[in-house]
Amino acid sequence: MAILVLFWSQSKPKKxxxxxxxxxxxxxxxxxxxxxRKEFRKAYVWYGLGMLVSLVPLLALSDYFSLAYIYFFIWLAGVLYTSTVPFKRIHHKATVLKxxxxxxxxGKRYVSVEKEIAFMSGLKPWSPxxxxxxxxxxxxxxxxxxxHGHPLLRLTGAAALLMTGVTLLISLSFTHGKPRAYSRNAAPNLAIQQAARRYWSMFWLTLAIFEVMNATIAYNVLSEGTMIGLGMWLGGIAMVSLVPLFGIFYVHHLIKDLEYRYGDTDGKGYESDDDQHWRHGLYYHNPEDSSVWVMKRIGGGMTFNxxxxxxxxxxYIVYAIIAVIVIxxxxxxxxxxxxxxxxxxDDEGVVTIENSEYPYSFEVADIRExxxxDTVPTGFRTNGMATSTYARGNFKLTELDESAKLYVFKKSPPFIVMKLDELYIVYNDEDPEKTRALYEELAGRTGLAGK
Structure with missing residues (x-):
């Protein structure tokens, strides 16, 4: 919503x-x-509706917190990246009118682009x-x-090789197909064409390598008989599907940026004022200014030169910090x-809780109750993870007025409640029968019996 408000405010002139x-x-x-202005507002109305509709899949992922988190982060990154597209388009049209x-x-000045156009005109696509x-x-x-004995895994290598061939054919169609007209003027049109061919050839080759690496990883995991949870499985599918889509989107807008910057020039230069230092009106790029920070044109605060x-x-440090946190x-x-x-x-009576970010161990003899x-004691999280389907880590139980460690599937009762000297341990398996069997084992070892 904040993004929509920010760009909607640009539909009126200000200073x-x-x-x-x-x-x-x-x-x-x-x-x-x-x-x-009318076109601008209409574009952002449709963009806002599309943004809301794209959130609907989160409802289907409510039981898979990690997938919901991944989808939401991808959605947020997509919103932040695509939110500028309508603005850039109208900004370009307004610049042409100007x-x-x-x-x-x-005061206006003449901005030369002849060297940049000459450089791009000399670019060649990467060799097939x-x-x-x-x-x-x-x-x-x-x-x-x-x-390999499994018929599907036996086809993995052939499928990867076939995918490489398909990617090669797509690359050739992009780099050796019919030239596209980006400009009415010959010089910038040739330059953008050559740059586009270079970028697409780089992308399709990178994608071919990425797909082979994915196929190799999948084969190694599956051939060893490793059980993959639904979250990992769907996460892998999302990765394989979304990376190419984002790559295509990125290259497309990289080329669109060149079209915006050079498409309406004669290939030599154009007249401009301070606007030339604001790419798309958003990003400040002024080699003659030694300032690292400048006031934003759009929105409040500062931005980088x-x-x-x-x-x-x-x-780039900003993106690195986000990656260090998110990944x-x-x-x-x-x-x-x-x-x-x-x-x-174990045989010596040591109870160990494994496969958790909050591992814990204690003696069977330490269990007092x-x-x-049939229900999980209510409380609040102090240092742990809590979703609609599970709770794990450190909690403060309101009903018992005690600290506790929870390792529970909320929707799969019953729950084993163990009281130690100053701590409660609450645990269950997703399979109720396994929970009951584990409870019987603990009851037999401790001689304690609850309900």
Whole structure:
């Protein structure tokens, strides 16, 4: 909602700034800008509706917290990335109007793009012979998979090799197909075409290598007979499916950025004012300014000058910090959904709770009270994980006024409640019969009997 409010506020001119473009007072009443405002608002209404509809799958993932978390994070990243698309499109149209009509609020200058256009015109797509790399990566997988007894796993290597061939054909269609018109002018059109061919060739080769690596990992896991939980399985499918989609989206908008910046030029330069330092009206890039921080044009606060080394470093540090936080948390959540805690009692009477971020062990002799309950004692989390389906970690139980460690599936009663000297342990298996069997074992060893 905050994103929609932020961009919706740009549908009205403010201090000579409209759609991220500086305009003189006499231009603000132009009917063409009014038409852009109508188009802008309509685009964000549809964007808001699409954003809400894309949240619906979260309802189906309510029982799988790790998947819901992964989906929400992907959704949030997608929203943050795509929210600027309508703004960029209208910003570009407003910029073209400004140039065509000479609406320069401040002193204008000539911006040369001839060297950049010449550089892009010289770009070549990566050679299709580079696809030998993923093809060679398929060879060991092909050899090992053909020796496997399972008919589906036997096809893994051939499928990976076939996928490499398909990716090669798609790459050739993108890099050697009919040229696309990005501009009415020949020089920028050729430059954007060549850059697009280079970017797509890099993407499809990278994707081919990615798919072979995925196939190899999947084969090694499945051939060893490793049991994969639903969370891990669906997470893997999401990874294999979403990475190519995000890659395609990224390359497409990388090319679109070139089209916006150079498509309406003659290949040599264009007239501009301070707007040239604000790419799409959002990102500040001014090599002549040594400032690392500048005031934002859109929204409040500060932003980086991406033309400075410090600005670039700090910009990427933000993404690195997010990755350092999100990736380990994702691994923990997927593990929690896929590998439930397990309570084991050894021959010496030591009780150990394994496969948990909150492992614990104690002696059978330490159990003072033992009971089998149909409900989980109520309380609040102090240091643990709690979802709609499970609770694990450290809790404070309201009913018992005691600290406790919970390792429970909330929707799978009964629950084994063990009271130690100053701590309660509450545990159950997702299978009620296993819980009852474990309770009988503990009752037999302790001589305690609850209900």
């Amino acid at each position: 000579g700034l409209w759609f991220g473009v500086t305009l003189p007072e006499e231009a603000l009443g132009d009917e063409r800008l009014a038409a852009l 140039r065509d009509n000479g609406w320069f609020a401040r 012979y580079w696809f030998i790399v993923p093809a060679l990566m398929c060879v060991p997988l092909l050899i090992f998979s053909l020796q 991406l033309a400075t080394r410090a600005g670039k470093v700090m910009h 380990p948390l994702t691994v923990i959540l997927v593990r929690a959904d896929s590998v439930p805690p397990e309570l084991l009692v 033992l009971s089998l309950e």
